[in-house]
Structures are given as C-alpha cells and as structure tokens.
Amino acid sequence: MALRMDNVGIVVENLEPVIAFFEELGLELEGRAMVEGEWAGRVTGLGDQRVEIAMMRTPDGHGRLELSRFLDPAVIADHRTAPVNALGYLRVMFSVDDLDETLARLDRHGVQLVSTEVVQYEDVYRLCYVRGPEGILLGLAEPLT
Incomplete structure (x- = not known):
C-alpha cells in the first residue's frame, strides 16, 4: 500500500x-544537488x-516537484508541446487562493x-490550464467554497 505521493518529476533545459x-507560484526551493554515477543509473535505467x-x-509541505536538468545522457525526447489529451504524464494541478492574481503574477x-x-x-472551482516556462503544462484551480 502506498503511504503518500512523494514528488512529481519534470525534466527541464534550464x-x-x-x-x-x-x-512565483508559491513553492519553496527545498534544495539543489547533483545526482550522478552508476548507482543513479541503476535506478533510472540510463546507466552512468x-x-x-x-x-x-x-x-x-505535502507536495513536491523534482526539477531535473540532464547533463548526461542527453535528453532524447521533447513532450512540451503535447496537447492535453496526449498519452502519459502531462500536467500538475495546483490549488490557488486567487486565480486572477496568480495569473497576473505569472504573466x-x-x-x-x-x-x-x-x-x-x-459552484466548485474556477479552472484553467496554462503553459509556463519551457512549455510546462499546469492546471490552476481556485476553490469557490
């Protein structure tokens, strides 16, 4: 049985x-690190x-995003412009307190x-999907109740 969802990974260029x-969206940088070596490749299947x-x-404090920039091996596919009905992992949804203000800040x-x-x-949500830097697809939802 799963205990919790630990994080969602997003691969970026920069x-x-x-x-x-x-x-700007309100997340906090928890830390940065270089992950390298044969042990890491055994987890991902990518080798060194x-x-x-x-x-x-x-x-x-309950949700995390792991942003990854691959130095080696090189990125081999780019799904950033996939439409919302493409197969596979596609977007992350965030609940926000004021959707209009959030969109203005993210502009x-x-x-x-x-x-x-x-x-x-x-009468439940105001919703939208947005593309952020590098085409990252996010859902934003403002609860109305």
Missing part, C-alpha cells in the same frame, strides 16, 4: 527560470548519468492560457 516560476536537480515544496514568466478563458466548474 533550472533557473523554472525555479523562479514555481517560486549526471543530473542537476532542484526540489520544490508546496507551502503546506511576467511568459505564462499563456491553453484556452482563451478561465472557466467555472459549477
């Missing part, structure tokens, strides 16, 4: 703007590897709405 983006990681933590990081509008789901 850590700095992605860290700044998630800090060098990966710079940054761990971001949600304000409540300086080049965030773009996937659709042309924020929508309301019944």
Whole structure:
C-alpha cells in the first residue's frame, strides 16, 4: 500500500527560470544537488548519468516537484508541446487562493492560457490550464467554497 505521493518529476533545459516560476507560484526551493554515477543509473535505467536537480515544496509541505536538468545522457525526447489529451504524464494541478492574481503574477514568466478563458466548474472551482516556462503544462484551480 502506498503511504503518500512523494514528488512529481519534470525534466527541464534550464533550472533557473523554472525555479523562479514555481517560486512565483508559491513553492519553496527545498534544495539543489547533483545526482550522478552508476548507482543513479541503476535506478533510472540510463546507466552512468549526471543530473542537476532542484526540489520544490508546496507551502503546506505535502507536495513536491523534482526539477531535473540532464547533463548526461542527453535528453532524447521533447513532450512540451503535447496537447492535453496526449498519452502519459502531462500536467500538475495546483490549488490557488486567487486565480486572477496568480495569473497576473505569472504573466511576467511568459505564462499563456491553453484556452482563451478561465472557466467555472459549477459552484466548485474556477479552472484553467496554462503553459509556463519551457512549455510546462499546469492546471490552476481556485476553490469557490
């Protein structure tokens, strides 16, 4: 039985703007490290590897994002422009206290709405999908109750 979800991993080309983006969203940088060597490759199946990681933590301390920049081996695929109905892991959803204010703050990081509008789901949420730096797809939801 699973005890909890520990983190979600996102591979990026450049850590700095992605860290700044998630800090603007309200996550905290928990730490940075270089993960390298044969032992790491045994976990991932990639063999000898060098990966710079940054761990971001949600304000409540329960959720984490592991941002990874692969130095070796090189990245072999790019799914950043996949539509929301593509197979595989695709997006992370964040609950925010004020969706309009959050979108205004994230605008300086080049965030773009996937659709042309924020929508309301019944009397429960205001929702939208956005593309952040490097095309990272996020869902943002403001609870209405």
